[in-house]
Amino acid sequence: MLSVTNLVKTYGKQNAVNDISFELQGGEVVGLLGPNGAGKSTTMKCIVGLLRKTSGEILIGGEDHLSVEAKRLFSYIPETPYVYDLLTVQEHMQFIAQAYGIKEWKDKARELLENYELDDKADKLGRDLSKGMRQKVSICCALLTDPKVLFFDEPMIGLDPKAIKNTKRIFRELKEAGKTILVSTHLIDSVESIADRIMILKDGNIVGNDTIANLKIQVAQEEGGTLEDLFLELTKDE
Template sequence: MNCIELRNVVKRYGNVTALNNVSFAIECGERVALLGPNGAGKSTTLKLIVGLLKPDSGEVLVKGLEPISIQARRIIGYLPEDASPYLMLTVRENLEYIASLRGVDNVKERVNKFLELLALKPYERNRVMSLSRGNRQKLSLALALIHDPEILLLDEPLNYLDIPTQERIISLFNSMTNATILVSTHIMSIAGRLANKVIILSGGQVVWQGNISDLRKFGEENEPVESIVARLMESVR
C-alpha cells in the first residue's frame, strides 16, 4: 500500500513554478530521501503532503486520503525546516501541550522519555526562547515524534546539531522500523544514512528516483555519488 502519493502535482507561487508535474509514490514502511539543491521544491513537497499547502493541479494522497483529513493528520509527524515551538512556554510545557493535543496516552511518561532520549532533561523548565538553536531543533524533533506517527516528514532534520547528537538522531530514526519516513535534504551523505531510496528534485521536477545504490550506475568507477547527483540535476536546468 502507498502511504504517500503525488500525481502530476503543480504548485506555483505567483509567477514562480515551485513544482512542475511531480509524481511519485512511497510505500508504507519505506525510507525515502527527497534530495536536491536549495530551491528545488523539497520543502514545498513536504508542506503539500502535510496539508499546509494545496496543489494548483494534480493530487496529493496520504494512505488514499486528502492530507487535510483528520485521519491523515493524526498519523503524520512533521518537522519543518524552520520549526518554531512556542517560545514563551518551557520545553516540558511544549511537549505536554502537543502530546495532549495529539491524544497521547500517559503524557508525562511519554514526555519524560523524549526529554531523556534527546538530552533535554536539563532544560525542561527553560523557556524555548532561551534555548540554543541545537536544543530548539531537538525539541522540534521530539514534538514531531511525541505521538508515535506512522508517517514522518523531516525537512533538514540534522540542522544545527553537533556530530554526537546527529549520530543519536540517526540511530533513533533507524530504530523506527515500522514508520514511513520521507526526509528532505541537500546533503547526499545524510540521505544515505537515513534512507535506501531517493527522489531527486531540481527546478521543481523529478530528475531521478530509485535505490541510492543504483545512482552509481550513472557515474564513473569510484566517482562520488554527490557528483553523480549534481550531473543528474544539471540535466533539467
C-alpha cells in the same frame, strides 16, 4: 502510506513543482535531494498542507492530506523550528500529548528528552532555547505522537554531532517499526547511510527516483563514485 499524483505548485507563471508523482511505502526512508530552489521544501509544505497546491492529488494513508484522519497519521519537522516562547520544554510535550489525546505520554517524553539531552532543560522556556535546542524540541514533539509518516525538512541543521547520531539511530528504529520517512535536505552525506531510496529534484522536476545503486547504474557512474558525484551529475545544467 504516501501517494502524490501530478502535483503542481505555481507562483505566478512559474512552476515551483512541475507535475510530479511518487509513492512512499511503509518502512521506507526516502531522501529528497536537490539544489536550492529545486522545489524540495515547496513539495513537502504542499504535502503537509502548509502551502495550497495548484493541482494534483495527495493521499496519506489513503486519506486526503488535508483531512483530520490524515493529519493524525503524520508529523512534520520544519527547517526552521518553531516553539512557544512562554512554554517550557516539558510543557511543549504536555501540550502535544493533550492535543493528540495521548494519555500515557510521560515515560516516552522523558525518554525522548534524555535521548536529545534535554532532560535538564525541561523547565526552560522556549524563548531561552538556542536554535539547536529548538530543533531537538521540535523532533521530540513530532516523535511523541508515534506517527506512521514523518516529514523532516533539513533535520540535521543546527544539531550537534551526538544529536545527529541519535537522530540517525531513531530513523533506523522507526524504519524497523514500519514507519515511513521523507527527509528533505541538501546535506547529501546525512541521508546516504539511512535512505532506502533517493529522489532528486531539479527545477521542480524529479530527475532521479531509485536506490543509490540503481541510480549509479542509470547514469553510468564510475565504480567508487559517491552520492555527491551522482547528485552533481543528475542536477548539472545541460
